[in-house]
Amino acid sequence: DAGVTQSPTHLIKTRGQQVTLRCSPKSGHDTVSWYQQALGQGPQFIFQYYEEEERQRGNFPDRFSGHQFPNYSSELNVNALLLGDSALYLCASSLNRWETQYFGPGTRLLVL
Amino acid sequence: AQSVSQHNHHVILSEAASLELGCNYSYGGTVNLFWYVQYPGQHLQLLLKYFSGDPLVKGIKGFEAEFIKSKFSFNLRKPSVQWSVTAEYFCAGTDFTGGGNKLTFGTGTQLKVEL
Numbered sequence: 001d002a003g004v005t006q007s008p009t010h011l012i013k014t015r016g017q018q019v020t021l022r023c024s025p026k027s028g029h030d031t032v033s034w035y036q037q038a039l040g041q042g043p044q045f046i047f048q049y050y051e052e053e054e055r056q057r058g059n060f061p062d063r064f065s066g067h068q069f070p071n072y073s074s075e076l077n078v079n080a081l082l083l084g085d086s087a088l089y090l091c092a093s094s095l096n097r098w099e100t101q102y103f104g105p106g107t108r109l110l111v112l
Numbered sequence: 113a114q115s116v117s118q119h120n121h122h123v124i125l126s127e128a129a130s131l132e133l134g135c136n137y138s139y140g141g142t143v144n145l146f147w148y149v150q151y152p153g154q155h156l157q158l159l160l161k162y163f164s165g166d167p168l169v170k171g172i173k174g175f176e177a178e179f180i181k182s183k184f185s186f187n188l189r190k191p192s193v194q195w196s197v198t199a200e201y202f203c204a205g206t207d208f209t210g211g212g213n214k215l216t217f218g219t220g221t222q223l224k225v226e227l
Contacts, residue, residue, distance in 0.1 A: 001116045031212070031213075033212075033213075033214070033215070035215075035217075040219075040220075041219055041220070042116075042118075042202050042217030042218050042219050042220050043156070043202070043215070043217050044202075044217070045214045045215060045216070046138065048213075048214060050212075055210075055211060055212050056210045056211065056212040056214050057212070069145060070168060090155075092215075094213060097211065097212040097214055099213065099215055100146070100161055101213060101215060102158065103148070103155050103156040103157075104155060105154075105155040111174065
C-alpha cells in the first residue's frame with residue numbers, strides 16, 4: 001500500500017514566479033492537508049481539502065491556493081513567489097477530516 | 113488561538129539514558145494529541161496519538177506519552193534510548209474547530225543520542 005506521495009522532491013524558482021506542487025493521498029484517504037515547514041520550525045497549516053473544496057485555511061495569503069481532484073489528489077499553487085516562501089512543503093492525508101494525518105516526504109522549494 | 117509548546121529545543125543524551133520531552137497545549141475542550149518523529153532524511157512519521165480513554169498511550173519503538181489534562185501536558189517518554197532514535201520530535205494537536213483536523217505543531221525538539 002503506497003503512502004502519501006509528492007512531486008517534485010526539489011524545486012528551484014526565482015522571485016515572482018509561480019509554482020505548482022502535487023500530492024497523491026494514501027489509498028482510501030479522501031482528505032488532504034498542506035503544511036509549510038520552514039527551517040528549524042514545526043509545520044504550519046496552509047489549508048485542507050475534502051470533497052474537492054477548501055474546508056479550512058491557516059494564516060497564509062491568497063497567493064497560496066489549491067485544488068483537489070475527483071481522485072482525491074491535490075495541488076498547491078503559490079503565485080508571485082517571495083524569498084520567504086523557501087521551505088519544505090508537506091502534504092498529509094487522512095481517511096476523513098477527523099482521523100489521523102499521515103505525511104508525505106515533502107517538496108523542498110528554494111526561491112532565489 | 114490554539115497553540116502547542118515544546119520547551120526543549122535541543123536534547124543530548126547518552127545511550128541507555130531515559131528520555132522525557134515536554135509538550136504543553138492550550139486547547140480548552142476536547143483535544144487529540146500526537147507525537148510525530150522525523151528521522152534524518154526521512155518524512156514525518158506518526159509515533160503515537162491520544163484521542164480519548166487511557167491517558168497513557170504507547171507508540172512504536174517503546175515510546176509512550178501521558179495525557180495530563182490538569183497540566184495541559186502530553187510529555188513523551190522512553191525508559192532507555194538508543195542511538196537509532198536520534199531525530200527531531202514534534203508534538204501536535206487538534207480540536208476540530210473549523211470542522212476539520214487541522215494540526216497545530218510545536219517547534220520541535222532535536223534529540224541526539226550519543227554512543
